[in-house]
Structure formats: structure tokens, C-alpha cells
Amino acid sequence: MxxxxxxxxxxxxxxxxxxxxxxxxxxxxxxxxxxxxxxxxxxxxxxxxxxxxxxxxxxxxxxxxCKRCRPEAERTPHAALIRSVSAFLLREHKQALSLRDISAFAGVSRYHLERLFKQETSETPRSFLEKIRVDKAARLLRTTDRGSLDICYESGFRSPSHFYKAFRRLTACTPSQYRRRSADSGDAAACGTDPAHPPKEVVVRE
CATH class of the missing domain: 3.40.10.10 (DNA Methylphosphotriester Repair Domain)
Structure with a gap:
């Protein structure tokens, strides 16, 4: 947080x-x-x-x-590990993180981490990190007048090409289109898919 x-x-x-x-x-x-x-x-x-x-x-x-969403429920034996890794990715999203770095934090092998993470969230650690970065970038586009290149690095991407490719894949538009359409309509999902509602939901089970 x-x-x-x-x-x-x-x-x-x-x-x-x-x-x-x-x-x-x-x-x-x-x-x-x-x-x-x-x-x-x-x-x-x-x-x-x-x-x-x-x-x-x-x-x-x-x-x-809450009796509806049951936030206290531990649904799998690996929930605490995945929650810890997810929090690490959110906290360190600006850093250059490899799967080796993430698995070292988790204290398990890369293969084991990737298998458990995908089992729990339907995503790999790296794709989960990418969605966090796109989400951060989208918010900066909506709430600031900073340039796309500045936002690219501020949100954790290491290269503009990777940023534009990932952003377009997850939001169905370029960063400039996202900013313009969001400002015109007041709708963060104006381009099609908002990073807050990814095409394939990331579910971190507790």
C-alpha cells in the first residue's frame, strides 16, 4: 500500500x-x-x-x-506467498525486476513461483507486474499533464517500445489516445479496455 x-x-x-x-x-x-x-x-x-x-x-x-467477499478466508495453502509476492511487485514496480529477482524475494525456484503464481492468479509474475505498470501509467495520463515518455519511465517501463506495446495491448489504444478520449468523455475506459478491467482478470486469491 x-x-x-x-x-x-x-x-x-x-x-x-x-x-x-x-x-x-x-x-x-x-x-x-x-x-x-x-x-x-x-x-x-x-x-x-x-x-x-x-x-x-x-x-x-x-x-x-464482510460475509459477501470473505476477506479473512485463506482459500489455498499458497495464498500468503502469492499475496506477499504481489505486494512486492506493487511496491517495487518501478525497479528492473527479473523472474530471478522475484523468485529470490519469494525464496522459491523460478519454476515453482511461476507455476504457483499462475495457478493462483491466472497470470505470470511478469504479466502481473506489467498490468500494474500500465495501471500506474493510465492513472498518470488521466490525472497529470506529464509527457508519455516521462510516464513510461515513472511507471516502471525500461523502454518506450515496451511501454507503448503493453499499453496498447491492455487498453486497446495508445497513451495519447487514452488521454484524449478519457478527457473528452470522462471515462477511463473510453478506448475500449481500462487497465482496471483487464481482458483476463488477475485474481489474487486470499
Missing amino acids: ETMGFEEMWEKIIACDKTYDGLFYTAVKTTKIYCRPSCRSRKPKKENVRFYAHREEAQTAGFRA
Whole structure:
């Protein structure tokens, strides 16, 4: 959660973005319930929301788990490992990370990590990281006037060609088209597919 501010996390819960499940939790002060970002329950008023990096923090603060999205449930024996790796990728998305780097952090072999990560999320660690970077870039395009090249490096991409290719694949438009159409329509998904709603959902199971 270190790399996400309140507004960015608010966008994720409004979008019911499963990419960030397990990376932070939403707590509602009026109901005293906490949820996953992807929870489909009725959205609370913004002023009643608090965010926590860990579910234990929400529980200690007096919030109880949502019965609909069950954020307290551990569904597989590998959930904690995948959650830790996902948080690492979010936190270090600006760094040049190889699969070797990621597996070293996880303390398991590259093959074992890739197999477990894909089993849990339907994505490889590298494709998951790429989606985080595109998501970060899309938000910068929507909320700042920074140039595409600057945004490319700020979001963690090492080359403009990789940035443009990945961005177009996940949003169905170029960065400049995304910015223009988003500004014209006020719709982040104006180009077709918003990174918050990827064609193939990334589900980090808890």
C-alpha cells in the first residue's frame, strides 16, 4: 500500500478491481465491516472509508469481515506467498525486476513461483507486474499533464517500445489516445479496455 494513495485505492474499489485483492482492505466506519477491493457490495460514501494494508489491522481497529467477499478466508495453502509476492511487485514496480529477482524475494525456484503464481492468479509474475505498470501509467495520463515518455519511465517501463506495446495491448489504444478520449468523455475506459478491467482478470486469491 506504500505506493498507493487514498484516491487511487478509492478508484480500485469503485471499479471492483480484483488485481488488488490482498494488497489492501477497505473498511467502512458506519458498518464496521472490511472488504476486498473487488467486493460487489453497495459502495460506501467516500468519507466513511478507511484503508488498511493488512486485514489484521482492520480487525484490530474493530472491523469485522464482510460475509459477501470473505476477506479473512485463506482459500489455498499458497495464498500468503502469492499475496506477499504481489505486494512486492506493487511496491517495487518501478525497479528492473527479473523472474530471478522475484523468485529470490519469494525464496522459491523460478519454476515453482511461476507455476504457483499462475495457478493462483491466472497470470505470470511478469504479466502481473506489467498490468500494474500500465495501471500506474493510465492513472498518470488521466490525472497529470506529464509527457508519455516521462510516464513510461515513472511507471516502471525500461523502454518506450515496451511501454507503448503493453499499453496498447491492455487498453486497446495508445497513451495519447487514452488521454484524449478519457478527457473528452470522462471515462477511463473510453478506448475500449481500462487497465482496471483487464481482458483476463488477475485474481489474487486470499
